[in-house]
Amino acid sequence: MIISPFTPLFFEDFSSDGIESRYIQVFASSDQILLECLCAPGESFSGFAVIGTTDDGQSQYSQLSHNSWTMADGCVLWFTVISGLVPGIYQVLNTGKGITSHLFRVTNDPAELAKTTLIQYSMKDNRQRQDAVFIIDGMRYFFDFRVPGGFKDSGWTFAVENEQFITPDADPVELFALESTQKKFTMGSQEGVPVHFAEMLNRLLTCSYVYFDGVRYARKDSAVPEMNVQIEGLDSFVFTQLLQKVNNLNPTIETSNHLIMRRVNETSYRSTSGTDNRIIK
Numbered sequence: 151m152i153i154s155p156f157t158p159l160f161f162e163d164f165s166s167d168g169i170e171s172r173y174i175q176v177f178a179s180s181d182q183i184l185l186e187c188l189c190a191p192g193e194s195f196s197g198f199a200v201i202g203t204t205d206d207g208q209s210q211y212s213q214l215s216h217n218s219w220t221m222a223d224g225c226v227l228w229f230t231v232i233s234g235l236v237p238g239i240y241q242v243l244n245t246g247k248g249i250t251s252h253l254f255r256v257t258n259d260p261a262e263l264a265k266t267t268l269i270q271y272s273m274k275d276n277r278q279r280q281d282a283v284f285i286i287d288g289m290r291y292f293f294d295f296r297v298p299g300g301f302k303d304s305g306w307t308f309a310v311e312n313e314q315f316i317t318p319d320a321d322p323v324e325l326f327a328l329e330s331t332q333k334k335f336t337m338g339s340q341e342g343v344p345v346h347f348a349e350m351l352n353r354l355l356t357c358s359y360v361y362f363d364g365v366r367y368a369r370k371d372s373a374v375p376e377m378n379v380q381i382e383g384l385d386s387f388v389f390t391q392l393l394q395k396v397n398n399l400n401p402t403i404e405t406s407n408h409l410i411m412r413r414v415n416e417t418s419y420r421s422t423s424g425t426d427n428r429i430i431k
Contacts, residue, residue: 151193154186155353156271156282158295159242159251164346171344171386173298174239175254178263181294183232185214185242186282191224196246198230204238213245219286227283229291265339267362269295269351270411274358284357292361292411295354297347298339301362305334305390332370335362335391342386348375351391359407366404367393 153161159175177183189195200212219227232242235256242251257263270292273284284291312327337343337351354360355369373392380388 151187151189151195152281153244154188154282155350156279156293157185158183158293158350159185159254160346160350161242161244161249161251162346164344166385168383168385171342171384173338173341173343173386175252175296176262176266176298177235177254177256177294177296178268179234179237179256179258181233181268181296182292184291184293185230185232187228188281188283189226189228191226193226194246195226195228196244197228199243199245200232200235200240201243201250202235202238202240204236208236208238210236210238210240219283221283227286229283229286265300266296266298267300267335269297269354269360269362270364271295271354271357271360272407278356278358290406290410292359292407293354295350297337297351298343299335299337301333302336305336307332307334330394332392332394333367335367335393336388337375337391338386338388340380342380342384342388344385345377345387348377348387348389351375351389355391359403361407361411362393364408364411366396366399368396370394 185198187195187198195216195218197216198214200210200214202210204210214230214232216228216230219229221227237255237257237259239253239255241253244250272290272292273279273282276283276285308329308331310327310329313325315323315325317323337347352374360367370392375389375391378388378390380386
């Protein structure tokens with residue numbers, strides 16, 4: 151049994167060679183935390199439960215209901231979506247193995263959520279990876295991963311690919327030109343984030359469809375997260391990632407993706423267009 155590494159919660163024990171980061175992962179109540187577990191043929195699945203304490207001091211324990219989907223090779227995908235949690239501190243418990251995820255916090259505070267970015271990601275099909283399933287029984291699923299940070303105005307760079315003709319009078323004439331704008335995404339506030347957040351960011355950017363607060367981006371060339379050390383000896387860092395906005399979009403695909411991502415409940419939708427997520431400094 152493996153928990154998909156695309157699941158936006160962390161179950162691994164990460165060793166620390168310095169002072170451990172104090173950052174606790176944050177989600178909004180409306181976020182859809184997709185959990186996927188892949189089991190070999192004949193392997194049993196014990197399930198997950200959410201445990202924690204709400205902000206008003208109430209203890210919580212909720213056994214999660216799961217759906218299953220048998221794949222062509224006989225492996226079984228067990229999956230569930232966590233959403234609508236009351237603000238508080240939680241963990242997800244693997245009830246069979248007794249393994250818990252790292253702590254995460256759920257909040258509805260607009261001021262706090264404004265300092266975060268919701269990253270949603272999915273592959274175009276299930277042939278790209280063996281450790282995650284993105285289309286289940288014909289329906290596309292997106293993972294939600296919320297991180298502190300955003301796009302700084304100082305992180306914009308501009309480029310152009312062009313061909314020019316020079317006239318006999320030395321005047322340049324554009325024969326072909328295509329402009330582009332790259333932006334650096336900054337992940338981590340002043341306290342920074344653990345290094346495995348950057349590992350997740352690098353992994354999710356391998357996906358075909360990646361949206362930052364509803365706006366589609368892709369990594370620029372082979373750019374990877376760059377580490378900025380805040381304090382020596384503190385295992386908490388700020389990372390920057392060079393991205394480029396995807397402008398040439400297929401309207402059918404984008405409409406379908408946005409309808410999937412805009413789910414909160416049957417009557418309420420989260421806005422995913424026209425979002426200007428910037429950190430102005």
